[in-house]
Amino acid sequence: MFEEFYTVAQTINNEYIVKAKEQGVQCIGYTCSYFPEEILHSLGIIPYRVKGLNVSSLSVADAAFGPFICSHPKCLLQHFADGDYSFLDGIVVTPGCDSMRRIDECIRKTAVNLNLPVVPPFFFHYAVPHKITEYSVKWLVDELQRFIDSVTEHFSLSFSYEKLKESIAFYNRMRKRLEELNALRMNYPARIAGADAVAVYVAGLSMPRDRFYSMVESLLSQYTGTNLEGRRRLMLIGSANDDIDFIKAIEGETAVVVADTLCYGPRLDVDYVDESDEPLHALALRYLNHSHCPRMYGGYKQRLAKVVEAIERAQVEGVVLQNIRFCDLHGAENGLLERDLEKMGIPCLRLEREYGPMADYERMRMRIDAFIERLEVRRLVCDRP
Amino acid sequence: MRQALKQYNFDWMLWRTYEAGSRLLAGTKQEYDIALRYIPYFRDPVKEVFKAKAGQLFLQMTATYLDNIVHAHQRGKKTCMTTFCFSPAIVYALDMVPVTLELLTVMMTFLYKRGTGEFLDYCNEAGFTETSCSSQRGSMGALLADIGTPIDMVVTDSPGVCDTNANAFSFFAAYKDLPFFQLNMPPWLVEERVTEYHVQDYKALVAFLEEQSGKKLDIDRLRQILTELQKQDELINELEQFLCYRPLPLPVTTCLFIYAGRFMFAGMPIYTRLLELLVNEGRENVRLHQQGIYTSHEKSRGFFCYIDHYTHSLRLWQMLQELNIGYSGNILSHFWADSNPPVIQNNWEEAAYSIKTGTLEDMLTSIAQINSRMPMIKSIRGPYDSPYMWLQDTLALASMYRADFIVYNGTPGCRNTWGMVKLLAQDTEKAGFPTHIMYADAFDDRVQSWDATRDRFEEFLRVRRLI
Numbered sequence: 001m002f003e004e005f006y007t008v009a010q011t012i013n014n015e016y017i018v019k020a021k022e023q024g025v026q027c028i029g030y031t032c033s034y035f036p037e038e039i040l041h042s043l044g045i046i047p048y049r050v051k052g053l054n055v056s057s058l059s060v061a062d063a064a065f066g067p068f069i070c071s072h073p074k075c076l077l078q079h080f081a082d083g084d085y086s087f088l089d090g091i092v093v094t095p096g097c098d099s100m101r102r103i104d105e106c107i108r109k110t111a112v113n114l115n116l117p118v119v120p121p122f123f124f125h126y127a128v129p130h131k132i133t134e135y136s137v138k139w140l141v142d143e144l145q146r147f148i149d150s151v152t153e154h155f156s157l158s159f160s161y162e163k164l165k166e167s168i169a170f171y172n173r174m175r176k177r178l179e180e181l182n183a184l185r186m187n188y189p190a191r192i193a194g195a196d197a198v199a200v201y202v203a204g205l206s207m208p209r210d211r212f213y214s215m216v217e218s219l220l221s222q223y224t225g226t227n228l229e230g231r232r233r234l235m236l237i238g239s240a241n242d243d244i245d246f247i248k249a250i251e252g253e254t255a256v257v258v259a260d261t262l263c264y265g266p267r268l269d270v271d272y273v274d275e276s277d278e279p280l281h282a283l284a285l286r287y288l289n290h291s292h293c294p295r296m297y298g299g300y301k302q303r304l305a306k307v308v309e310a311i312e313r314a315q316v317e318g319v320v321l322q323n324i325r326f327c328d329l330h331g332a333e334n335g336l337l338e339r340d341l342e343k344m345g346i347p348c349l350r351l352e353r354e355y356g357p358m359a360d361y362e363r364m365r366m367r368i369d370a371f372i373e374r375l376e377v378r379r380l381v382c383d384r385p
Numbered sequence: 386m387r388q389a390l391k392q393y394n395f396d397w398m399l400w401r402t403y404e405a406g407s408r409l410l411a412g413t414k415q416e417y418d419i420a421l422r423y424i425p426y427f428r429d430p431v432k433e434v435f436k437a438k439a440g441q442l443f444l445q446m447t448a449t450y451l452d453n454i455v456h457a458h459q460r461g462k463k464t465c466m467t468t469f470c471f472s473p474a475i476v477y478a479l480d481m482v483p484v485t486l487e488l489l490t491v492m493m494t495f496l497y498k499r500g501t502g503e504f505l506d507y508c509n510e511a512g513f514t515e516t517s518c519s520s521q522r523g524s525m526g527a528l529l530a531d532i533g534t535p536i537d538m539v540v541t542d543s544p545g546v547c548d549t550n551a552n553a554f555s556f557f558a559a560y561k562d563l564p565f566f567q568l569n570m571p572p573w574l575v576e577e578r579v580t581e582y583h584v585q586d587y588k589a590l591v592a593f594l595e596e597q598s599g600k601k602l603d604i605d606r607l608r609q610i611l612t613e614l615q616k617q618d619e620l621i622n623e624l625e626q627f628l629c630y631r632p633l634p635l636p637v638t639t640c641l642f643i644y645a646g647r648f649m650f651a652g653m654p655i656y657t658r659l660l661e662l663l664v665n666e667g668r669e670n671v672r673l674h675q676q677g678i679y680t681s682h683e684k685s686r687g688f689f690c691y692i693d694h695y696t697h698s699l700r701l702w703q704m705l706q707e708l709n710i711g712y713s714g715n716i717l718s719h720f721w722a723d724s725n726p727p728v729i730q731n732n733w734e735e736a737a738y739s740i741k742t743g744t745l746e747d748m749l750t751s752i753a754q755i756n757s758r759m760p761m762i763k764s765i766r767g768p769y770d771s772p773y774m775w776l777q778d779t780l781a782l783a784s785m786y787r788a789d790f791i792v793y794n795g796t797p798g799c800r801n802t803w804g805m806v807k808l809l810a811q812d813t814e815k816a817g818f819p820t821h822i823m824y825a826d827a828f829d830d831r832v833q834s835w836d837a838t839r840d841r842f843e844e845f846l847r848v849r850r851l852i
Binding site: 063064065066067068069070073095097098099101102104105106109113125127129130131133135136139142294295297298300301323325326328329331332333334335336338339 | 511512513514516517541544545547548549551552553554555556558559560565566567569571572573578582585586589767768769770797798799800801802803804805806807808811824
């Protein structure tokens with residue numbers, strides 16, 4: 001049932017993109033969840049959230065980036081340098097974090113240094129503020145307009161507010177369906193494994209959205225559920241993750257990831273765009289308010305509240321706080337979360353990892369197994385009359 | 386952290402040490418020489434600073450800065466934790482005391498042989514990442530451990546420019562549950578909507594500071610501070626002229642004094658006095674055709690395109706003098722007033738700030754623009770090869786100072802520069818400047834020992850035939 005989602009999620013290019021490209025449909029990549037796909041959808045362009053999967057060498061990325069940079073953007077750059085993203089007609093770079101925003105220069109300079117056609121024809125630096133105020137929302141509305149002007153001019157397209165409204169409504173419907181999917185693992189007992197759920201989310205960022213929507217509809221109508229009762233219920237928090245193997249490694253045979261706040265995950269879908277508002281303003285508001293990323297400085301308390309709410313709703317037994325090495329934003333926030341959640345009596349495990357092929361699989365498994373043992377003991381103690 | 390370290394507040398210790406250091410020259414030469422015997426760890430930095438005529442005042446100024454922090458609450462003033470790239474002028478205008486993390490870290494690494502190692506590590510104990518920038522962690526560790534003057538509020542202006550910086554302040558505010566304000570920086574500098582954003586954001590900051598301090602912004606005081614800043618800019622402009630001469634008519638520490646002083650006391654008369662002393666020394670040396678470094682002759686000149694190396698005893702500056710290397714400036718010593726020499730030479734007025742003191746609106750616009758042109762805030766906000774960004778600034782300044790080579794030095798925590806410094810170096814090499822990337826940590830010798838850093842630097846100079 002999930003094979004198709006896994007196939008799409010675990011590859012860079014896929015048959016849906018290939019077919020769409022053959023029909024002349026354009027595809028634009030983007031680097032950060034603060035970019036509103038709705039605009040591209042309304043223009044008939046496929047939005048593609050770039051992934052860093054299955055990189056076996058960082059030869060080019062290490063030459064461009066310095067040594068103290070998170071391996072996720074490095075993997076993205078390597079894919080660009082290897083020509084894996086040659087199907088993209090454009091790329092939107094967002095200052096999600098310092099490492100990610102430097103993709104801008106690294107792609108352009110790599111193209112020059114290696115004399116390779118790795119820069120997509122359409123290139124846009126999309127500036128998203130780090131806070132929510134009246135003037136930062138206005139800034140983002142202007143930025144959205146600048147993006148629309150730029151993309152329509154580049155691809156000779158005409159923009160329509162009506163179509164944008166339709167796309168906003170479509171994305172809200174899709175979010176609703178994904179919320180239903182998410183509920184399957186959040187409810188007790190969980191009926192879908194975390195890895196399967198993540199496969200669906202990641203696939204959804206890598207293919208034409210209308211097709212994805214019908215696949216999700218079909219999944220929800222036919223899926224009868226898996227019995228995952230008795231597994232320890234975990235929540236996963238921290239750095240971006242598009243790697244399903246990582247979720248599988250955490251779940252193993254004894255746990256299930258019933259909730260997460262990860263980029264590429266359901267946090268992309270939980271907030272709706274106000275369809276009664278002026279479309280650009282509504283989009284700016286939704287994407288800025290959708291602040292589950294520590295790039296929105298000063299928003300820790302709100303994020304903590306959301307985490308606690310998810311823990312209660314999903315009856316989470318333990319929280320895994322992970323960050324990719326050199327991801328200071330999530331690393332530091334994980335420190336705060338560990339302090340505050342442990343104080344509330346919620347067991348936490350902090351993990352630092354590398355992004356990419358799981359070279360440290362056994363080391364990580366050992367720590368997770370020990371954590372699960374801790375949860376087992378806790379359950380025994382708590383259940384004791 | 387060792388219990389012993391918790392016996393005294395770290396800022397109090399620093400204050401007493403700098404205070405004593407600033408008085409060393411008050412006695413006779415003999416008394417001074419004897420005193421040095423009793424301060425084995427401190428004598429090298431003291432001697433290095435006193436090589437400049439402005440050295441004593443620089444130490445006094447540092448002691449005053451620390452005195453303000455240590456006694457802030459006793460004097461009824463609020464403390465505002467902030468960052469080096471945030472102009473403290475507005476904090477002074479609201480009669481509060483700035484507590485700049487990076488300055489405190491440097492003050493400590495200069496003096497103490499052990500540096501700030503244990504405070505750096507304490508940040509990790511508190512949950513902060515070890516990969517974050519050491520410039521904040523060095524003193525933040527002490528404040529997290531409550532061995533410093535309590536902080537009343539936190540302000541940073543690095544979001545959009547430097548994540549690790551912004552993240553440190555955001556972490557501290559969350560950890561201590563303190564009021565927090567961030568100024569955002571868009572990735573461009575000169576568009577009208579960018580200016581509008583800077584000004585609106587700055588007005589929100591003023592409202593935040595007024596609320597936290599319980600004081601209304603005093604317009605006359607702000608005007609006075611901005612007028613003083615204008616004076617300081619003029620003095621810096623004159624110093625910039627001297628710093629372009631070869632051989633250098635000023636001590637190699639001049640650049641350090643310029644930026645450290647400005648980070649401590651922008652718009653305050655004590656900083657004006659420091660600049661006046663430096664200018665007088667420059668004028669005198671130029672008149673006498675004598676150089677400011679106390680070595681044989683300037684063999685080569687470097688431009689540091691980022692920051693300096695601050696570990697114990699000002700060894701970077703000692704080394705430069707020993708190797709007869711001239712050092713005129715780095716990216717930190719530039720504040721981009723419209724009258725600043727590189728601005729005039731390159732017709733970059735649109736990227737500079739101008740100070741207008743007519744109305745409150747004029748003043749707020751001016752101070753917002755000053756802040757948005759602070760070191761790093763101006764140049765490293767957008768892609769490094771965009772107009773008015775790092776590459777353009779580096780090449781213009783290196784040319785203006787007649788540098789023979791460029792050096793990058795930072796910290797492993799500096800994600801915003803390590804994301805593209807190799808590319809920058811390729812471009813500066815293409816432009817004809819041999820460029821050396823230091824892999825050291827400017828604030829922590831445990832990452833790479835100073836000996837290794839120096840060996841590699843000297844190797845670069847030899848291989849590129851610069852000495």
